[in-house]
Amino acid sequence: MKKLLIIMTRLPLKGETKSRLSDFLTVDQTQALSQYLLEMNYQRAKASQADLCFWLTADQAGYDLGDFLNLDQEAVFWQEGDSLGERMSRAIRDGFNRGYDQVALMGSDLYDLSTSQVDQAFTYLDSCDLVLAPSLDGGYGLIGMSAYYPDLFALESYGHTSVLAATLSHADQAGISYELLPAIRDIDDKEDIAAILTGDPEATFLAQGEYNANFIFDQGRKLLRIALGSQLHLDQQIQYEYGALKALEASGVTPKPLALCDYHPLIGAGYLVEAFLPGRQLDYETDSQIAAELLAQIHQQDPKQADHLIYVGQPFVVMYEEFETMFAHYRSWEGRSEEVTQRIQRLLDGLKVYDHSAQLVNPCIINTELNASNFLINPGDQSYVIDWEKPLIGEREQDLGHFLAPTTTLWKTDYLYDDQSLESFIQAYDAHSPIAIDQAKLDQYLVFTCLRGLTWCAMAYVQYNKADKLARNQETYQVISRFLSTDFIQMIEDYIAKRLPG
Known part of the structure; x- marks a missing residue:
C-alpha cells in the first residue's frame, strides 16, 4: 500500500x-x-x-x-x-x-x-x-x-x-x-512557547517589558522569565540575572531562583524560573519605611557571592559619560529647544564641582533601577524587591539615589520626597543597616540621577520624534515632554542647587 x-x-x-x-x-x-x-x-x-x-x-x-x-x-x-x-x-x-x-x-x-x-x-x-x-x-x-x-x-x-x-x-x-491521535501543540503565539518551556498547558502571560517577558504557571506558584534583550548589552543576560538572584537569595526579600535554562531553540535565548511572589506596587507615601528596610537587607548581602556582576570602580565617571552620550543626541538635533539645551548643559557643567574619579566604597549588590514597580508590598507580611535585570556591584547610595530622586518618583506618580520624608527614609534605612548612609555621597547621587533622568529624556524625545514610537506609547512621550518643560527643569535646578557642595 x-x-x-x-x-x-x-x-x-x-x-x-x-x-x-x-x-x-x-x-x-x-x-x-x-x-x-x-x-x-x-x-x-x-x-x-x-x-x-x-x-x-x-x-x-x-x-x-x-x-x-x-x-x-x-x-x-x-x-x-x-x-x-x-x-x-x-x-x-x-x-x-x-x-x-x-x-x-x-x-x-x-x-x-x-x-x-x-x-x-x-x-x-x-x-x-x-x-x-x-x-x-x-x-x-x-x-x-x-x-x-x-x-x-x-x-x-x-x-x-x-x-x-x-x-x-x-x-x-x-x-x-x-x-x-493524541492532541498536539502547534506554535502560534507566546503562550504556546510558554506552555512548552514550562510543561504547563495552563501557563499564562503576566507582563512584558522591552527586555523581558513573564508568565505564571504551576497554579500560580512559579514565574517563567524570558530575556528578550539586555540593557547591559550582555550575550548571557538571563544567566547574569539568575546569578544575581542566587547571590541575593539569603536576603529572603528577592525572588527565589528555581531553575535556569541557558538556551532553548524555540526562543533563541535562555530563561529562568523563579518563585512567584504576591504583593502590590509600592506607594511612596505609605510604604517608604518598608522600602528602606528591604533595601538595607539587600545591601547587606555579600557581593563576593556575585563576582560575575559588573564592578564599576569609578561610578561617577561612568555616569557622566553616559549623560554626555545621551545628551549628544538632543544637542545635535535640529529640532532641539535652545533654552532646554542651554539649561541642561549648565546643569551638566555644574557637575564639575565633584571629583568624578572617586573610587567605589563599601561595595554591595545594587539593583540600579529602583522605582515603585520594583516592590511587592504586603503590609504586615513579607514584602519583596523584584526585577533584577541590571544589577551591579556598586554603592548603596547609588541605589538609594535612584529610588529617592524626583526624576524617579515623579515619572508615574506625583510624589516628591521633601527634606522631612527623605530624612525619615534615611533613619529607617540606617536602623536596619550595619553601614550608615553617607549623606554627602547620597546627595551627589541624587544630583547625578536627576541629570541621568533629564539627559535620557532628551535622547528619548529625539528618538520618539524621529521614529514611530510616538504612536505606540503616547503616555511615555507625554511624561518625557513634561520632564523637558521649563517648569520641570526649573524644579530640578532648585532641587540640585540645595545639594551641591559648598
Whole structure:
C-alpha cells in the first residue's frame, strides 16, 4: 500500500513567518524558530514509513527549499487555491491522483508530533477513512485519508477554535469513519512557547517589558522569565540575572531562583524560573519605611557571592559619560529647544564641582533601577524587591539615589520626597543597616540621577520624534515632554542647587 505524507509550509524567510510573535520575538528569532521547527518536523517525517513531499506557499515562488533544508530528493510543489482549505484539498487530491492509497498532510509548526504518531496515523487508515491529530487550539495539525473527501475542507473559515469540531461534524454527516491521535501543540503565539518551556498547558502571560517577558504557571506558584534583550548589552543576560538572584537569595526579600535554562531553540535565548511572589506596587507615601528596610537587607548581602556582576570602580565617571552620550543626541538635533539645551548643559557643567574619579566604597549588590514597580508590598507580611535585570556591584547610595530622586518618583506618580520624608527614609534605612548612609555621597547621587533622568529624556524625545514610537506609547512621550518643560527643569535646578557642595 502506497503512503504519502505532505508537509505544508511557508519557507522561513525573515519577516515572513510567525507574525503573531512579532511583539515577543525579533524577526531574527522568529526566523530561527521557523527554521528549527521546519527542520525538526522534516526529520521526524522523513523517518516515517511514508513517502514525503512538500507543498510551499505560492507567494514564495522563486525561493528554493533546498536553501533551508538538506533535502533527500523529496518532491516540492507550490500550493494552489485561495483559502487554506482549498490549498490542503488540492494537495491531498494530487497525492491520490499520483497513485497513493493513503495520503496525510501536516504543518511544519508542530512541536510534538512524533514519527511514531505519524506511523500510527497510517495504521489507523488501514481500517478507517479519516485520521486527525487535534491541536490544542481547536484545530488539527495532521489530517490523513484513505480516499479523497473534498467536503471535509469546505469550512467557512480556518481561523477559529472549532475547526476540528466542524471537520468531524462534516465527517459524521457524510458517514466517514475516523480516528483521533493524541492532541498536539502547534506554535502560534507566546503562550504556546510558554506552555512548552514550562510543561504547563495552563501557563499564562503576566507582563512584558522591552527586555523581558513573564508568565505564571504551576497554579500560580512559579514565574517563567524570558530575556528578550539586555540593557547591559550582555550575550548571557538571563544567566547574569539568575546569578544575581542566587547571590541575593539569603536576603529572603528577592525572588527565589528555581531553575535556569541557558538556551532553548524555540526562543533563541535562555530563561529562568523563579518563585512567584504576591504583593502590590509600592506607594511612596505609605510604604517608604518598608522600602528602606528591604533595601538595607539587600545591601547587606555579600557581593563576593556575585563576582560575575559588573564592578564599576569609578561610578561617577561612568555616569557622566553616559549623560554626555545621551545628551549628544538632543544637542545635535535640529529640532532641539535652545533654552532646554542651554539649561541642561549648565546643569551638566555644574557637575564639575565633584571629583568624578572617586573610587567605589563599601561595595554591595545594587539593583540600579529602583522605582515603585520594583516592590511587592504586603503590609504586615513579607514584602519583596523584584526585577533584577541590571544589577551591579556598586554603592548603596547609588541605589538609594535612584529610588529617592524626583526624576524617579515623579515619572508615574506625583510624589516628591521633601527634606522631612527623605530624612525619615534615611533613619529607617540606617536602623536596619550595619553601614550608615553617607549623606554627602547620597546627595551627589541624587544630583547625578536627576541629570541621568533629564539627559535620557532628551535622547528619548529625539528618538520618539524621529521614529514611530510616538504612536505606540503616547503616555511615555507625554511624561518625557513634561520632564523637558521649563517648569520641570526649573524644579530640578532648585532641587540640585540645595545639594551641591559648598
